[in-house]
Amino acid sequence: MTGTWLGMPPFPEAARKALGDTQLRTNLRKATGTIRGKRAAVVAERADWEALRVAGKEIKDRTLHNLDTYLEQLERNVTAAGGVVHWARDAAEANRIVIDLVRAADADEVVKVKSMATQEIELNEALAEAGIAAYETDLAELIVQLGHDRPSHILVPAIHRNRAEIRDIFLREMPGVTEALTDDPAELAAAARAHLRRKFLTAKVAVSGANFAVADSGTLVVVESEGNGRMCLTLPEVLISVVGIEKLVPTWQDLEVMLQLLPRSSTGERMNPYTSTWTGVTPGDGPREFHLILLDNGRTDALADDIGRQALRCIRCSACLNVCPVYERTGGHAYGSVYPGPIGAILTPQLRGVTADEVSPTLPFASTLCGACYEVCPVLIDIPQALVHLRAKAVDAKRGKPSAERAAMRVAQWFFGSSRRLRVAQRLVATGGRVLSRRGRIGRLPGPLKGWSGARDTATPPRRTFRTWWESR
Amino acid sequence: MRVALFITCFNDTLFPATGQAVVRVLERLGHEVVFPPDQTCCGQMHFNTGYQRECVPLVRSFVDTFADADVVVAPSASCVGMVRDFHGRVAEVSGDRGLAAAVAETAPRVHEFTEFLVDIAGVTDVGAYFPHRVTYHPTCHGLRLLKLGDRPQALLRAVEGIDLVDLPDATECCGFGGTFAVKNSDVSVAMGTDKVARVLATGAEVLTAADNSCLMHVGGLLSRSKSSVRVMHLAEILAGERG
Amino acid sequence: MTAREEILGRIRSALSTVDKTETVVSRDYEQTIEGDLVELFAERVADYRATVVRTAADRLPEAIAEQLAHFGISSVVTPADLPAQWVPHADTDAPPLRVPALDATDGVVTACAVGIAETGTIVLDAGAGQGRRALTLVPDFHLCVVRADQIVGTVPEAIARLDGTRPLTWISGPSATSDIELNRVEGVHGPRILVVVIAGAPEEVPQATRMSSISTP
Ligand code: SF4
Secondary structure, three states: OOOOOOOOOOHHHHHHHHHOOHHHHHHHHHHHHHHHHHHHHHHHOEOOHHHHHHHHHHHHHHHHHOHHHHHHHHHHHHHHOOOEEEEEOOHHHHHHHHHHHHHHOOOOEEEEOOOHHHHHOOHHHHHHHOOOEEEEOOHHHHHHHHOOOOOOOOOOOOOOOOHHHHHHHHHHHOOOOOOOOOOOHHHHHHHHHHHHHHHHHHOOEEEEOOOEEEOOOOEEEEEEOOOHHHHHHHOOOEEEEEEEHHHEEOOHHHHHHHHHHHHHHHOOOOOOOEEEEEEOOEOOEOOOEEEEEEEOOOHHHHHOOOOHHHHHHOOOOOHHHHHOHHHHHHOOHHHOOOOOHHHHHHHHHHHHOOOOOOOHHHHHHOOOOOOHHHHHOOOOOOHHHHHHHHHHHHHHHOOOOOOHHHHHHHHHHHHOOOHHHHHHHHHHHHHHHHHHOEOOEEOOOOHHHHHHHOOOOEEOOOOOOHHHHHHHO | OEEEEOOOHHHHHHOHHHHHHHHHHHHHOOOEEEOOOOOOOOOHHHHHHOOHHHHHHHHHHHHHHOOOOOOEEEOOHHHHHHHHHHHHHHHHHHOOHHHHHHHHHHHHHEEEHHHHHHHHOOOOOOOOEOOOEEEEOOOHHHHHHOOOOOHHHHHHHOOEOOEEEOOOOOOOOOOOOOOHHHHOHHHHHHHHHHHHHHHHHHOOOEEEEOOHHHHHHHHHHHHHOOOOOEEEEHHHHHOOOOO | OOHHHHHHHHHHHHOOOOOOOOOOOOOOOOOOOOOOHHHHHHHHHHHOOOEEEEEOHHHHHHHHHHHHHHOOOOOEEEOOOOOOOOOOOOEEOOOOOOHHHHHOOOEEEEOOOEEEOOOOEEEEOOOOOOOOHHHHOOOOEEEEEEEHHHEEOOHHHHHHHOOOOOOEEEEOOOOEEEEEOOEEEEOOOOOOEEEEEEEOOOOOOOOOOOOOOEOOO
């Protein structure tokens, strides 16, 4: 498996493959079940949870509606505090800036804090090409990197791996690990600590993302658990943070909302073990150089869409993944993007463009519209609404080209056009149904009906519709 | 009360017994049922599959058909969700102000069957008799769009002779999802199969819900696995009578 | 056109139809909680499997010594401005220790800026008695002294007290990970042992913690 997402098949195809992996399904069910319970418990503790969600939504809407102003304010404040701000239109530009900065620091390796933005731009691959080694330091990212694998979850990229598989990866890939290592999570965590310790203590350059960037103070925020974030943000001489332009919040006070919503929604904790905040550089404390790279990479396209825009409120908590019945069964890889699950299904097609590749136009359809995601989203993103909206975009993008589905939809629309026509359709269904029926049931059918009938019987359509019954009363 | 029945195209064609049951319950409670004959489809399939433009004439025809009705009742949570939550969006897409105004008039008067019984007719005991072990699956649109809450269970609990048993993990989607069932049939079947396992674990004879579409999916899987569990719309249970 | 101009231009055109009046943020969530905050703080910190000790202010040096002895910490570093009597035999971080020296030290003792009862969090702001960030990160043992009057009820109260332009570290329990099957395991890269000593709290611990609108599970 390669590290990139190029050439991913349409969702239904990838999902079929994933569904065949029983180990994957067992791992996912166990992990998502655990986290769902924890989240529900800490959310239930807060009688004011709905008020927090409303505030979270409004803070992000306020940000998005005035994004230019807040970005300029952030830039001024970071610069005044001794940081350097860079702007990147796309992945290639962001990667180039990082590479140049690493070279300027005379380094050939970097330590990395888990960051969705750098995964999105495939920074590690770009660095490798430039001869720079990137060391992922978050445990799950390390598991993915050592396993030559791809992330499958926003919060826990190695969620598809269980403890035994993780032990095998460590045994195979981690220098100095012996057969004595068991699959006890505490031991595995200790092995990762030993493995990365020297890297942390000697690295010259660190690369991070940020969970939030505060416009009115110029402060960056990283929320984490393990302390790898603190290591990267504190010990190296040069810190480079790649941050999507939508990560802003207007004011320092706004963090009081976000820092309550995020940990409860993501790891199901009242507070995550460590949150670091920094503003520019502080002499004698932490890096001597700080570079902030503000990344667009498709975000402004999403911003231009009145309904799609709400996806930019996302704080990447992953609660929507953990409750999604589709995600739970397919895992994250089927979504063909670093953003899997419900949020991925609305974000990926917007960042890349709905017709960019094979997988993107199929993502908005990777949902039953059950609404479980909307129910938990801490910033009230109406994911089902956005899904349906993007479905329309996917359909509209293909108008003018022949499509069996559109032909069928047109026919259905015509029959629904009047009750007279509907009666004709009803007679066709009743007659056709009886032709196909055996012992009161319609079994497996070929052609376009295969998808439905492959695993499901259908009752024979009744001779009399409701309306004929009604008229005969 | 004079109640206009929106049967939904799906129930009209495939599940007329559900409509008949709705009529029986409403009339038993003393309401007058009318059936506007011009009705066809709410447009849900088109809308949810991305064919929003194709949906416009269907919405127009819906608001025309039910313009004069004070109260509209439909035995489908998902179609009512479509009307109440999304007809407005279709009108917006069409750019037709008149249509938007008509939708704003009509949509709030459309009620799901259990919603009508509990909130408007003010009953939970509809005088039904159904001596069977039953489990109830809250369909997603009933649960999360319409927020039906405990209404269906309250109605079922009042049925004489019923043995209503809880469905484990009830709030998890059954996997139907309209065209999802065909476009992503493998995932749909995987979800449905898990739902079937939970239904079987209850030992119920009957699985009921407020949407025949979800029941058709789960029922189809039950039937293929040669299970004797029947699926039945909640209205048909509420229509049950002694003797 | 520079990337900066281009991105800002794209944002402006994306928002051309959006109402630019500032969205009002409704802040109807809880700002404060009532009840015994010190008790709640102690309980919530302990939930993270940190060690929590309460002591009268005048017994602080003894309480610290007891914990250091209990965990077998022999070499200790402290920020230069930590009251010297708290840990009489500590090395101070002046001039700043190099990273390998910090790594060879058993533990660190510091003060803090704020404690948050509802979440069991301590916040360091590099102010008095706290030192630079590396100090509380590299050693494997961190003992943090929280004065009872530094404990606030909620996150909003903490945010109001803190200065966003200082480098902050919010700490809620020892370093942990949920990356293996989403189960929390303590002890990864940050200090694996966290001891929180609450100083100046009343001797008597009340029976129950009263809270107004935020209920305990
Ligand atoms: S969409 Fe909402 S629930 Fe999903 S990751 Fe983003 S913030 Fe969390």
